Amino acid sequence: NAGVTQTPKFRVLKTGQSMTLLCAQDMNHEYMYWYRQDPGMGLRLIHYSVGEGTTAKGEVPDGYNVSRLKKQNFLLGLESAAPSQTSVYFCASTSTQAEAFFGQGTRLTVV
């Protein structure tokens, strides 16, 4: 049972490049989340999904897009990366039993 898997684990982008982060969960969870973690700011919610085909904005959605075409996958896209998007990104999923499971994170640097 892999839980929540994020790919890639590390990435360096140039300003203006695009990329997609993949989050995959094998627990049949309905709810999935994308966060960014920056020093002193905790985890801030970017976007989340309450089910396949649905997405919603979180606290800091600007500059990001998401899709949930399959229940097990939640994709986070950066269309035109900016240095301000340098961060560690975490994906999480949860069921109706409420406990959230996290991936190991993606460390993204935009230069």
Add this chain to the structure above:
Amino acid sequence: AQSVTQLGSHVSVSEGALVLLRCNYSSSVPPYLFWYVQYPNQGLQLLLKYTTGATLVKGINGFEAEFKKSETSFHLTKPSAHMSDAAEYFCAALTSGSARQLTFGSGTQLTVLP
């Protein structure tokens, strides 16, 4: 919107001393509440959770937390700190119902002094 406040971004205790990390939430409807721990360069690990029922919740590694609705608080405690407890701790709240937004506090870095 739901918010979670953790008082004290850095807390230092001596080994063997009481650990107290504070967390308050803003929702008028009590959400589900969690404490997570994060070790350097790792993901988040669940320490304990409160959903319904008993307000004193016991978790892993000797930690416990008490849900106090009247104070909108969910403080984390451990009677005796161990060096291995040094980490960053996050309080989180999950709104019930269809929205299911999971909101985190800004974190508390716990240092344990020998």
